[in-house]
Amino acid sequence: MSDTIATSGARAALTLRGVHKSFGDAHIIRGVNLELREGERHAVIGPNGAGKSTLFHLISGQFQPSSGQITLGDRPIQGMDARAINRLGMARSFQITNIFPGLSVFENLRFGVMRRHGLQYTFWKRISRSAGVTHETEQLIEQLRLGRHRDTLGGELSYSEQRSLEIGMALASDPAVLLLDEPMAGMSREETEYTVGLIRDLTAGRSLMIVEHDMEVVFSLSDRISVLVYGEIIATGTPDEIRANVQVQEAYLGTEVTA
Numbered sequence: 001m002s003d004t005i006a007t008s009g010a011r012a013a014l015t016l017r018g019v020h021k022s023f024g025d026a027h028i029i030r031g032v033n034l035e036l037r038e039g040e041r042h043a044v045i046g047p048n049g050a051g052k053s054t055l056f057h058l059i060s061g062q063f064q065p066s067s068g069q070i071t072l073g074d075r076p077i078q079g080m081d082a083r084a085i086n087r088l089g090m091a092r093s094f095q096i097t098n099i100f101p102g103l104s105v106f107e108n109l110r111f112g113v114m115r116r117h118g119l120q121y122t123f124w125k126r127i128s129r130s131a132g133v134t135h136e137t138e139q140l141i142e143q144l145r146l147g148r149h150r151d152t153l154g155g156e157l158s159y160s161e162q163r164s165l166e167i168g169m170a171l172a173s174d175p176a177v178l179l180l181d182e183p184m185a186g187m188s189r190e191e192t193e194y195t196v197g198l199i200r201d202l203t204a205g206r207s208l209m210i211v212e213h214d215m216e217v218v219f220s221l222s223d224r225i226s227v228l229v230y231g232e233i234i235a236t237g238t239p240d241e242i243r244a245n246v247q248v249q250e251a252y253l254g255t256e257v258t259a
């Protein structure tokens with residue numbers, strides 16, 4: 001197994017050391033060491049049931065680790081709840097959307113931008129009209145390529161547009177670490193290609209950890225890939241290194257990492 005923690009030169013945005021998680025007798029995450037470097041796109045792949053979602057739940061605070069350390073930048077976050085971790089700069093985008101279907105694209109994103117500034121509810125009406133918030137929101141809409149849908153209700157967008165908006169809501173908080181959980185799930189090939197391009201643009205220079213089943217997406221988007229099998233990371237490396245890794249090929253029976 002490659003030891004990314006020992007060999008990394010770049011600063012770590014997120015680090016997991018010896019992380020375990022058991023549910024009763026079921027030992028699901030078995031001593032995971034993982035490092036997300038600042039500014040890299042890092043995918044976690046693995047067979048069904050390997051523990052990818054559990055790992056994301058541990059990182060984002062939905063689950064607490066049974067043991068081990070998780071640090072966001074230099075700050076230990078294991079044991080904190082999801083809201084506290086979010087406030088420290090971790091944003092997670094779920095398959096199930098976090099958007100408000102009855103608000104327009106503009107209103108949704110403005111909400112995200114205002115939340116980032118920590119504006120209190122009672123002041124919102126006044127501050128929501130502030131030029132700074134409006135400008136940031138408009139910029140985000142352009143980055144998301146949702147300009148022509150500025151005034152469309154979230155609930156009336158197509159599925160892939162809703163996913164774009166959802167990613168935008170996560171980015172509105174300008175997170176230090178962005179977690180994307182199967183962003184392409186349920187998308188057609190065309191929508192997937194579009195969304196990969198969008199994610200690539202939106203996450204340039206950001207620290208992104210992504211779980212995704214579509215291997216073509218994983219191999220084209222990632223700077224590095226970690227492979228989780230039965231709750232253990234069996235390899236971490238560049239897409240080329242992972243493609244050439246015999247242990248990984250065996251874990252996937254040589255079929256799924258050919259992208």
Ligand SMILES: Nc1ncnc2c1ncn2[C@@H]1O[C@H](COP(=O)(O)OP(=O)(O)OP(=O)(O)O)[C@@H](O)[C@H]1O
Pocket residue numbers: 023026028046047048049050051052053054055
């Ligand atoms: N709350 C829980 N209680 C008990 N077992 C759980 C719980 N959550 C997950 N598990 C078990 O942990 C294992 C890993 O599940 P997880 O959903 O993390 O895998 P995954 O790699 O994300 O799978 P998939 O690719 O199918 O989404 C499974 O055997 C699952 O049944």
